[in-house]
């Protein structure tokens with residue numbers, strides 16, 4: 001019944017107005033799945049390769065589609081993804097593009113779920129998945145590669161760790177986002193939004209910490225549960241390999257100074273989460289920081305691990321970080337993303353499923369996060385392509401309980 005009978009690929013718009021790949025997968029019994037690839041701006045050096053959509057589509061039509069139609073079963077995700085890998089023939093999807101691969105992989109999963117008549121999270125997670133829901137990390141202030149003339153640190157993320165439900169958590173993040181705007185208005189700081197819908201004021205990182213801390217406290221008092229916050233430093237974007245230093249607008253830090261700076265921030269603001277605090281090649285520095293503050297916060301590898309089990313295994317060996325960011329398009333298929341989560345879990349690393357800065361209305365990651373029982377999902381706080389996932393989480397919770 002889930003035999004794939006058609007795969008259609010097209011270019012659609014992403015949230016930055018750039019083209020991206022959308023895939024439709026149709027099965028013998030009329031099952032249908034549609035999914036679209038997201039796209040990063042602060043991409044990791046070791047990510048699978050995103051090709052220009054026109055090229056990715058042409059290559060996938062030539063190499064992958066004929067191997068799927070009449071051959072693969074959408075209900076058998078590992079088979080579909082193995083065929084995508086074999087059809088591509090490279091380690092990094094540079095032939096058919098990770099954008100074509102991930103769109104087809106996710107569309108096949110949705111077609112498989114459609115045939116079964118099950119919601120996607122149920123199809124992916126099975127009957128014995130846990131009954132936890134991920135806490136959304138909401139980007140409320142940001143800069144880096146996502147906005148010009150704003151903070152050096154890429155993302156300040158509200159983390160409603162005490163929220164009694166997904167819905168409460170989602171609304172709390174939106175309230176923090178609104179509170180930040182009010183505080184900026186009070187201070188006469190004009191400001192627009194970055195790529196992920198976070199406020200992108202022209203203030204320095206120190207001011208942003210004060211601002212987010214205050215916004216979080218205000219909302220915490222209102223809602224009556226604990227809200228912390230966290231960061232995506234996107235350290236690789238700040239790191240200058242030539243000088244071996246982290247270059248901020250107003251200062252420069254050696255690796256040791258960067259470790260101390262981040263550790264101090266974790267302690268001072270009781271940060272729940274710190275993503276990519278260090279360069280993507282520096283496992284050792286990640287391990288040192290994890291030694292220092294890993295018992296009180298999540299030290300998460302995004303550009304460090306790129307959802308890649310080999311890189312994660314290297315990190316596990318040396319104790320670099322204690323959690324991994326999971327972005328299916330960084331590695332190319334849902335199978336690879338699942339394998340990364342499984343390896344992480346087996347070694348006591350938490351997984352955080354994540355959007356990209358360039359997104360579409362596709363809500364697959366909401367289902368992936370629930371299916372795999374991860375503790376956190378990072379998918380923005382406001383904006384249509386972000387609320388597509390957040391609202392889907394609310395629906396899933398409503399559906400499952």
Ligand SMILES: O=C(O)[C@@H](CO)OP(=O)(O)O
Nearest residue numbers: 040041042043355356357
């Ligand atoms: O660095 C990140 O974690 C992501 C998403 O927030 O950004 P991008 O998609 O630009 O890599």
Ligand SMILES: [Mg+2]
Nearest residue numbers: 232275276302
């Ligand atoms: Mg990141």
